[in-house]
Amino acid sequence: MTASEGTILVVFGATGDLTHRKLIPAVADLHRTGLLKGPLRIVGYARQDLDDESFRALLKQTVEGEGTNAVIADTCYVQGDFREKAGYERLAKRLSELEKEGGSAGRLYYLAAPPSFYTDIFQGIGAAGLAKEGEGFRRIIVEKPFGRDLETAESLNTELHQVFQESQVFRIDHYLGKETVQNILVLRFANGIFEPLWNRNYIDHVQITVAESLGVEHRARYYEEAGALRDMLQNHLLQLMTLIAMEPPVAFEADAVRNEKVKVLRAIHLPAPEDVPRLTVRGQYGRGEIDQQQVPGYRQEPDVAANSNRETFAALKLQVENWRWAGVPFYLRTGKRLAQRTSEISVQFQRAPQRMFAREARLKPNVLRLRIQPDEGITLSVGAKVPGMKIELRDVEMEFDYDAFGHPGTDAYERLLHDALIGDSTLFTRKDEVESAWRVVDAIERGWQQEETAPEIYPAGSWGPESADELLHHDGRRWHLR
Ligand code: BG6
Numbered sequence: 001m002t003a004s005e006g007t008i009l010v011v012f013g014a015t016g017d018l019t020h021r022k023l024i025p026a027v028a029d030l031h032r033t034g035l036l037k038g039p040l041r042i043v044g045y046a047r048q049d050l051d052d053e054s055f056r057a058l059l060k061q062t063v064e065g066e067g068t069n070a071v072i073a074d075t076c077y078v079q080g081d082f083r084e085k086a087g088y089e090r091l092a093k094r095l096s097e098l099e100k101e102g103g104s105a106g107r108l109y110y111l112a113a114p115p116s117f118y119t120d121i122f123q124g125i126g127a128a129g130l131a132k133e134g135e136g137f138r139r140i141i142v143e144k145p146f147g148r149d150l151e152t153a154e155s156l157n158t159e160l161h162q163v164f165q166e167s168q169v170f171r172i173d174h175y176l177g178k179e180t181v182q183n184i185l186v187l188r189f190a191n192g193i194f195e196p197l198w199n200r201n202y203i204d205h206v207q208i209t210v211a212e213s214l215g216v217e218h219r220a221r222y223y224e225e226a227g228a229l230r231d232m233l234q235n236h237l238l239q240l241m242t243l244i245a246m247e248p249p250v251a252f253e254a255d256a257v258r259n260e261k262v263k264v265l266r267a268i269h270l271p272a273p274e275d276v277p278r279l280t281v282r283g284q285y286g287r288g289e290i291d292q293q294q295v296p297g298y299r300q301e302p303d304v305a306a307n308s309n310r311e312t313f314a315a316l317k318l319q320v321e322n323w324r325w326a327g328v329p330f331y332l333r334t335g336k337r338l339a340q341r342t343s344e345i346s347v348q349f350q351r352a353p354q355r356m357f358a359r360e361a362r363l364k365p366n367v368l369r370l371r372i373q374p375d376e377g378i379t380l381s382v383g384a385k386v387p388g389m390k391i392e393l394r395d396v397e398m399e400f401d402y403d404a405f406g407h408p409g410t411d412a413y414e415r416l417l418h419d420a421l422i423g424d425s426t427l428f429t430r431k432d433e434v435e436s437a438w439r440v441v442d443a444i445e446r447g448w449q450q451e452e453t454a455p456e457i458y459p460a461g462s463w464g465p466e467s468a469d470e471l472l473h474h475d476g477r478r479w480h481l482r
Pocket of ligand 1: 231
């Protein structure tokens with residue numbers, strides 16, 4: 001499918017780093033791959049005092065990648081404060097002029113501004129009549145974080161719905177745009193062999209790890225407010241979990257898929273505050289070594305309070321209370337400054353019911369590992385007979401590597417931008433999905449606050465706090481990735 005002609009991408013907060021890191025390269029890729037029928041022009045809106053020329057010059061300094069020059073040459077800029085009515089009016093005027101020149105299939109607004117301005121921007125768009133459909137579509141992509149708890153997410157949704165219908169809203173979670181993440185549903189539902197086993201009768205437990213080796217970088221101001229639970233678990237990890245745990249949707253369509261994902265989120269058991277310390281781990285990185293380089297601890301990073309208790313690591317044991325998953329734990333963990341940058345989902349199957357071979361006890365159970373990034377692929381470990389007269393068993397791996405396709409997949413932002421342009425919201429999170437995810441996170445946050453859980457310090461370059469290992473050892477299990 002191709003996107004329509006003469007579309008305009010309006011970026012609120014266009015001078016922030018998302019525009020040059022992700023959006024311009026994604027638009028350039030869309031042009032290059034021929035997925036756009038006509039031109040897609042970027043109009044930047046931000047507070048900085050710039051005009052078209054100086055905005056383009058600014059982008060030129062920072063944007064890299066093939067084909068980006070042509071995209072930059074076509075960008076425009078409207079200066080405006082997020083709270084200033086006149087700014088939105090200037091924007092409206094400029095957009096109509098551009099549309100008169102170049103035709104109009106629609107406008108896609110992209111909220112790349114600081115979240116504290118989201119409500120002002122919704123209201124500004126609404127008051128200037130910029131959300132009204134008629135001449136073309138009007139859609140909005142909202143970046144994370146979408147709220148900081150259930151209450152703020154609900155009020156943000158209310159504000160958003162004053163101006164846009166849910167069908168016009170595209171809440172982004174870039175993990176859903178990753179090829180390997182999209183493949184989870186294909187693996188489960190386009191193959192006949194997994195689904196019959198995909199339940200509590202055959203699966204022992206599921207592990208989801210999203211490990212980063214980078215630290216907080218220059219984002220400490222945001223991160224001090226958020227922490228690993230809000231920054232990663234509320235969205236990326238819970239999204240991965242829904243794709244693993246959901247029932248087969250009736251069709252691969254936005255609402256059918258999202259209905260099933262919401263059911264998973266709603267079925268996650270919300271622990272009582274006093275149970276939270278037993279089911280979760282909070283950690284914070286201390287000094288350590290990454291790639292043979294000494295790196296500072298979180299509390300030594302710029303803009304971080306010297307006594308900060310913000311978690312940079314979180315591990316959770318969650319239960320999905322439904323017929324498919326009753327009794328099957330889902331262990332989720334994520335952290336910064338861990339030993340490697342690796343994201344992986346592993347589904348561990350139960351052992352064979354009878355031990356027929358003398359040395360079988362040494363075999364590991366079968367594990368299906370979905371390697372999300374880097375080194376994208378799928379591995380299934382099975383027990384095999386070592387050739388020879390004796391019956392000796394060993395674990396071997398059946399492996400599929402994405403390199404087999406011979407070309408890199410589409411970048412997540414390119415994919416998601418394309419989908420928003422054609423109005424397909426399957427890979428975006430719906431209102432009730434975001435709210436249900438916050439409900440889970442709020443229950444944990446409440447427990448941490450009530451029990452005054454301080455983060456456990458782990459050395460940068462390790463696999464996180466020892467308690468995260470204990471969380472699984474206690475259940476007779478261990479993390480596969482370590
Ligand atoms: C973002 C988080 O959503 O995802 C960052 O805010 C994190 O803290 C990033 O580093 C990780 O994304 P990726 O695609 O590099 O795994």
